[in-house]
Amino acid sequence: MFTRRMFFKILATVGGGSTFPAPGEAAAAQWLRGSAAFSTGHLAKSGDTYLEVPAQAFGGTTTEQWENLLDDLDAVELLGRYVSLKSAPDDVSRLTGRCPFCRHDVDSLLVDTRDDSYLCTDCLAGGHALDFHARMEGLSLPESLRSVGKLMAAGALQGKRPKLKRFHCIIEAIDRFAHESLICGRAGASARGWLNQEGVAAAVTEKISLGVMSYALGEQLLGRLRALGFTPDELEQAGVDGWMSCLGDRFKAGEFDSALLLPVRDRDGNCCGFYEQSLGPDAAFTWSSHVSPYGQQLLSPHRSNRLVYSAANGQKVPSSVVLVERPWDVVLLAQEGLHQAVYVSPLDLHEYHDRFNRFLLHVQRAVWPIYSSDLSVEFMRNLCRLSPHALERLAFLLLPEGVRFSEWLCREGSVVGQARLDDSLSATELLGL
Numbered sequence: 001m002f003t004r005r006m007f008f009k010i011l012a013t014v015g016g017g018s019t020f021p022a023p024g025e026a027a028a029a030q031w032l033r034g035s036a037a038f039s040t041g042h043l044a045k046s047g048d049t050y051l052e053v054p055a056q057a058f059g060g061t062t063t064e065q066w067e068n069l070l071d072d073l074d075a076v077e078l079l080g081r082y083v084s085l086k087s088a089p090d091d092v093s094r095l096t097g098r099c100p101f102c103r104h105d106v107d108s109l110l111v112d113t114r115d116d117s118y119l120c121t122d123c124l125a126g127g128h129a130l131d132f133h134a135r136m137e138g139l140s141l142p143e144s145l146r147s148v149g150k151l152m153a154a155g156a157l158q159g160k161r162p163k164l165k166r167f168h169c170i171i172e173a174i175d176r177f178a179h180e181s182l183i184c185g186r187a188g189a190s191a192r193g194w195l196n197q198e199g200v201a202a203a204v205t206e207k208i209s210l211g212v213m214s215y216a217l218g219e220q221l222l223g224r225l226r227a228l229g230f231t232p233d234e235l236e237q238a239g240v241d242g243w244m245s246c247l248g249d250r251f252k253a254g255e256f257d258s259a260l261l262l263p264v265r266d267r268d269g270n271c272c273g274f275y276e277q278s279l280g281p282d283a284a285f286t287w288s289s290h291v292s293p294y295g296q297q298l299l300s301p302h303r304s305n306r307l308v309y310s311a312a313n314g315q316k317v318p319s320s321v322v323l324v325e326r327p328w329d330v331v332l333l334a335q336e337g338l339h340q341a342v343y344v345s346p347l348d349l350h351e352y353h354d355r356f357n358r359f360l361l362h363v364q365r366a367v368w369p370i371y372s373s374d375l376s377v378e379f380m381r382n383l384c385r386l387s388p389h390a391l392e393r394l395a396f397l398l399l400p401e402g403v404r405f406s407e408w409l410c411r412e413g414s415v416v417g418q419a420r421l422d423d424s425l426s427a428t429e430l431l432g433l
C-alpha cells in the first residue's frame, strides 16, 4: 500500500528527500524526467506541470512537486479510467464499482475521496489510487508515480486542480470586497481611523491590499459571492461558511468582531486566504496565527504550510529576511521602510519546527529578533533539531526585554536598525558550534 512514509522513502532513494536544492536535487530531477518521453525540453507555466521540469525551474523543490502531485490527484478520476463508479447512497465521500481484480460483486470496490484510497470488500485488494494504477498497468510504484505525473502534466488527468482554481477565485473575490470596504465603505471608517492611529499610510494599505471584515460585512460578502456564481457547495468547501459563522458567534457573544484582513499569496501569486488583525481594544494581542478561510479540502496542508506573509504580497520573498511575531508586524515594518519582514508561523520552534526548517532552506539569511530570556535550554534543544543547512542561515538579534521589534526599529531608526540586523549573532555562534 502506498503511504506517506513510502513516498518519502522513494524520495530519499532518488535524492529528492531534502528540500535543499543541492546537487542531489539535479540528480532527482533527472531521475524524475526519466526517459526521453518525459523530457519535454521546455519550461511550462508554473504550477501546471509535474515532474518533467527541473525543480529549480519554478522555484519549488522536487519534494514540493511530488506533494502537489499527490494533493492534486483525484482517485475517482484515475480509477474512473478503468472502472465505472457510482456514488454510495449513504456516504458522499465514497463511490463504489466492480473490482477489476476479482470481478465478484458489482459494488465491492470502494473508493474513498478523502484520502484517495480504494478497497475491495471481496478480495481485500486496497491501497492508494497510485497502487491501483500501478497494478492495472503492471508498473512499479515509482513508474506509476511518473506515469500519473505525465498524465497530469499533459492534461489527460485534471485532478483537483479545477476546484483549487475556483478556491483561488473565491479568495480573490473576498480580497476585492474587503479592500473596497476598507477604502471607501462606511463600514471601513473605524478601520481607517485605526490605521491612522497605527501610522499606516494609504500607500501601504493599497500596496498590501489590506481589507476589513466583520459579521455585518460577512453577510453582504456572502450575497456578493453568490451573485458572482459561486455555489453553496463551493463556499462551504472553501471554508467561507465556517469562517462567517465564527464571526457570527463572536458578534452574538458581544465580542469585537471587526478585523483587518491581511491577504496572503502563494509563490505563484494566487490569493490563498487572510490573516486577521483585530481592531478591538486588545488589538495588540488579538490576531490570527493561521489563514482563514481554511478550505482544507482545497488548499492542502502542504500548500498551506508553504505560505509566507510578506510585504512583497505574492512577489518573490527577499533572500534576506527578518522573522516577526505577528502578521501585523509585517505591515508596521513596511511602513518603516523595512520590506524584509516575514511571518511564517508563530515563533515557536517546538510546534512549528518543520515549517521553519523548510522555510529557512528557501532564504539565504533569516534574522530572528528575540529576548535573552527566551534562550532557554529547551529553545536550544529545538534549535539543534534544525537541519545544518537551515541552521547556518539563521541569526538572532537580541532585543531589550519587553520591546517589540517594530517598536525597537522605530526607536533606533532604519540606519542603526539595519546595521544591527547585519551584525546579528548567527545560530551556530549562539550554540557555540
Ligand SMILES: [Zn+2]
Pocket: 099, 100, 101, 102, 103, 104, 108, 120, 121, 122, 123, 124, 125
Ligand atoms: Zn476484488
